[in-house]
Amino acid sequence: MKNTTTIINATAMIVIFIFAGIGCKSAANTNTSIANANANTNSAAQATNVSATPAVAANDAPTAAVGSLATPSDAYRTAYELRKKKDVQGLKSIMSPDIKEFLTMMGEEDKKSLDDMIKEMIDKPQADKAEVRNEMIKGDRAALEYLTETGEWSTMDFEKIGGKWMLTFPKADSPDARTNKK
Numbered sequence: 001m002k003n004t005t006t007i008i009n010a011t012a013m014i015v016i017f018i019f020a021g022i023g024c025k026s027a028a029n030t031n032t033s034i035a036n037a038n039a040n041t042n043s044a045a046q047a048t049n050v051s052a053t054p055a056v057a058a059n060d061a062p063t064a065a066v067g068s069l070a071t072p073s074d075a076y077r078t079a080y081e082l083r084k085k086k087d088v089q090g091l092k093s094i095m096s097p098d099i100k101e102f103l104t105m106m107g108e109e110d111k112k113s114l115d116d117m118i119k120e121m122i123d124k125p126q127a128d129k130a131e132v133r134n135e136m137i138k139g140d141r142a143a144l145e146y147l148t149e150t151g152e153w154s155t156m157d158f159e160k161i162g163g164k165w166m167l168t169f170p171k172a173d174s175p176d177a178r179t180n181k182k
Contacts, residue, residue, distance in 0.1 A: 069094060069164035072135050072142040076156065079167060088118045096159050096168035125149045136175035143175050 067078035075094060082090035092100060092114065103117040112120075131147040140160040145153045159168040 072144050072158040072165045075158055075165040083122055086122050088115050091118055094166055096166045098169050138175040
């Protein structure tokens with residue numbers, strides 16, 4: 001049991017760092033073509049971004065309002081905006097089933113729901129500076145590096161599910177963004 005608790009605690013820290021890293025990216029620096037065209041209003045840029053994805057299903061409404069899941073970088077930006085807005089339901093909609101199952105299991109020990117676990121992660125400190133680099137895609141798996149609140153580069157993994165990039169855990173077949181450092 002102690003070994004299981006140690007593994008769970010270590011994995012929990014990874015998940016917390018993932019969500020802490022989500023707060024590192026701002027939408028303003030990542031959509032330069034729209035930002036340049038609509039420099040005076042971020043809301044216009046977001047509206048343009050939404051209209052650029054006409055095939056949004058009804059169950060994707062939480063993410064449609066803030067961004068796209070078309071690429072890992074887009075998914076990262078979407079997660080950042082959802083976290084900034086403290087949108088628990090939106091964050092759940094961009095998590096892989098593996099992460100949701102894991103967080104649910106972790107919460108059971110402390111009698112916390114999945115929503116409670118996500119709310120705790122939302123309140124963790126975020127980086128002052130927003131940067132992402134080294135996006136690597138290998139089939140339906142991807143990874144990118146993001147700048148953490150401590151100024152370190154860390155890797156975030158994604159999985160393509162139903163044509164959308166979702167936050168997930170690292171797996172053996174995941175590309176390693178760290179091997180492509182600039």
